[in-house]
Amino acid sequence: MTDRRFYVTTPIYYVNARPHLGHLYTTLLADTLARHYRQRCFETFFLTGTDEHGLNIERAAAAANLPVKAYVDATVAEFQRTFAAFGLQPDDWIRTTDPAHIAGAQTLWRQVRERGYIYKGHYEGWYCPSCNEFKEEVTPGEAPVCDIHLRPTEWVAEESYFFKLSAFRDRLLEFYETQPEAVQPDTRRNEVRSFVAANLRDLSISRISVKWGIPVPDDPAHTMYVWFDALSNYITALGYGNGRRQDFDRFWPYVLHLVGKDILRFHAVYWPAFLMAAGLPLPRRVFSHGMWLSGGRKMSKTPDASGRSNAIDLDVLRRHFSNDVVRYFCLREMAYGQDGDFTYEALIDRANGDLASGLGNLASRTVTLIRKAFGGAVPNVPPDAPEEARAMAATIAERFAAQRPVFLAHIERLALSRALETAWELVALLDKYLSDTAPWKLTAHPGAQPRLATILHTAAEGLRHLAVWLYPFLPDATGQLWNRLGLAGHPAAVAPEDLSWQRFEGAVVADGPGLFPRLDKTAIMNDIENTSRPGTPELTAAPSQAAEPSPAGGESGYITIDDFAKVELRVGQVLTAERVPKADKLLCLQVDVGETAPRQILAGIAQYYAPETLIGRKIVVVTNLAPRKLRGLESNGMLLAASVGEQGRPVIATFAEDVPNGARLK
Ligand code: MSP
Numbered sequence: 001m002t003d004r005r006f007y008v009t010t011p012i013y014y015v016n017a018r019p020h021l022g023h024l025y026t027t028l029l030a031d032t033l034a035r036h037y038r039q040r041c042f043e044t045f046f047l048t049g050t051d052e053h054g055l056n057i058e059r060a061a062a063a064a065n066l067p068v069k070a071y072v073d074a075t076v077a078e079f080q081r082t083f084a085a086f087g088l089q090p091d092d093w094i095r096t097t098d099p100a101h102i103a104g105a106q107t108l109w110r111q112v113r114e115r116g117y118i119y120k121g122h123y124e125g126w127y128c129p130s131c132n133e134f135k136e137e138v139t140p141g142e143a144p145v146c147d148i149h150l151r152p153t154e155w156v157a158e159e160s161y162f163f164k165l166s167a168f169r170d171r172l173l174e175f176y177e178t179q180p181e182a183v184q185p186d187t188r189r190n191e192v193r194s195f196v197a198a199n200l201r202d203l204s205i206s207r208i209s210v211k212w213g214i215p216v217p218d219d220p221a222h223t224m225y226v227w228f229d230a231l232s233n234y235i236t237a238l239g240y241g242n243g244r245r246q247d248f249d250r251f252w253p254y255v256l257h258l259v260g261k262d263i264l265r266f267h268a269v270y271w272p273a274f275l276m277a278a279g280l281p282l283p284r285r286v287f288s289h290g291m292w293l294s295g296g297r298k299m300s301k302t303p304d305a306s307g308r309s310n311a312i313d314l315d316v317l318r319r320h321f322s323n324d325v326v327r328y329f330c331l332r333e334m335a336y337g338q339d340g341d342f343t344y345e346a347l348i349d350r351a352n353g354d355l356a357s358g359l360g361n362l363a364s365r366t367v368t369l370i371r372k373a374f375g376g377a378v379p380n381v382p383p384d385a386p387e388e389a390r391a392m393a394a395t396i397a398e399r400f401a402a403q404r405p406v407f408l409a410h411i412e413r414l415a416l417s418r419a420l421e422t423a424w425e426l427v428a429l430l431d432k433y434l435s436d437t438a439p440w441k442l443t444a445h446p447g448a449q450p451r452l453a454t455i456l457h458t459a460a461e462g463l464r465h466l467a468v469w470l471y472p473f474l475p476d477a478t479g480q481l482w483n484r485l486g487l488a489g490h491p492a493a494v495a496p497e498d499l500s501w502q503r504f505e506g507a508v509v510a511d512g513p514g515l516f517p518r519l520d521k522t523a524i525m526n527d528i529e530n531t532s533r534p535g536t537p538e539l540t541a542a543p544s545q546a547a548e549p550s551p552a553g554g555e556s557g558y559i560t561i562d563d564f565a566k567v568e569l570r571v572g573q574v575l576t577a578e579r580v581p582k583a584d585k586l587l588c589l590q591v592d593v594g595e596t597a598p599r600q601i602l603a604g605i606a607q608y609y610a611p612e613t614l615i616g617r618k619i620v621v622v623t624n625l626a627p628r629k630l631r632g633l634e635s636n637g638m639l640l641a642a643s644v645g646e647q648g649r650p651v652i653a654t655f656a657e658d659v660p661n662g663a664r665l666k
Pocket of ligand 1: 010011012013014015021022023025026051230231232233258259260261262263290291292293299
């Protein structure tokens, strides 16, 4: 058995909402670790995916008036597109609606049942469909409010299968005791241990009233409890119960489950208990990270008193910041196991400080000096280098050698923020080295060439090491830095432990823009505010559907209420959306605006919205515009969208609350 294997998983995400920063974060943490271990030639498998069953998803699809599968397909596509846009590269994407997963989850059920840990009974209790968890009654007879989702729970009373969780109390406690690295950080493990020691009751693991789920083997009137179904993804993706046993044997012993602290209990209590019941090996590590807050508050889409939401919009993030900047900020700012505070201001400060002024400036100073002093050829330490210059360079090399195990150990225990701190101590060291030795003062003195060569070799060599160390965190910028240093290949292909302080053979530095352009805080913050404050951006027709000039208005610029009443605005719901052949800007939508038949509407938004993401969306439609023809197709209405930024990017107007199709806007 080799130890050089690494299997990392993220939670599989619920598909009843669009992807948000929390989903992005866990996935980029996994992506960074996967890149690190791959770089070190570990056989690596990075799994993410989507949790697609359950009451909430069934309801979201019904609200969107869509078959559940069509609804989940559309949301999954949006998750995949978002993660790809941020450069995340999972090896596999498991969907709980995949037939192979369904078969595997049913195998797990059978195995647990055959070993005597499932029995039939009757359940009565309060259920939160958003957590997919039963909640304790506080006041007798009153629905408790879910403390996470702040919504009343729902009463469930029905026949149910139960899992004998109570039988695993002692074995779980022993597991935490003998394998302390299995649940991390320590403080979280202590919480889990107290929970298990105090109250471990049997768990209801099936529902009759939920139809959108995996049928219980041999009793299809029941569907599996969503968490039984979902947790099993970690092994069904490896072929457990569906035929690829070799992947299971190869990767399962090396698993690391990354989860937010909100769902640690499911992973650190229920999941090991299910595995114990099935007689399968237990997870090696479960790591619970903190939650992102924004401005010190829980992120919420609901606007505050000033009319603004503090939620971080992934589209805004993507538009204003490079992937590397987002990665660096998220990984640096969330300290080991603690909550992190995400604000755009802090992100810009870190990008300008640590990246632009720090690593970026160090790289550009070094490259510029090499060009100026050596015509671009990266120098080596010459035989006639002065002793004291050699000694200084040797100290730098020693510091790099000493910090490497520290850096690697931080990554090993998942303290990525500490790993970055360690690397930035070396950025600061090289910066100080350049300030102390002032190589720019030596370029004019031919006699100082050996000293200058020693300094610039040392700076370039330090940068080469940093490019390798930091590749998993900053995959784009480190690739560029590698090119700037005139090196062949890519830092992804060099393992940090294989690095030694060495000579540059024939490397010639390359020209290029700064690795991290400075961000203009005022301009970006203004732009973000203008595009996110409700009501601020101008509501316009989507491009190509430009509104007719208004006959009303007059000199005052005002219109009367009667003028406004002439425009009939109604709630519509997109039923289908397709590209229009040979028209790269147009989408053809069928929209239900509460009439007997849907309306066909053409909208110039194809460059900004993939058709499948619109299906089910509630939109605002001008329903009394005269029909017009575009590309031979009739358009019977116009959808409203905000026109954003210089390009006039359309952002479709929608509703935060559920509204019936056809409702009039006044
Ligand atoms: N479907 C379940 C997980 C099943 S795993 C077998 C679920 N899905 S979820 O869509 O709600 O995603 C929860 C996960 O998203 C958290 O555990 C965490 O990884 C991430 N985050 C959600 N909100 C977050 C923050 N505000 N901050 C950081 N991560 C958070 O639960």
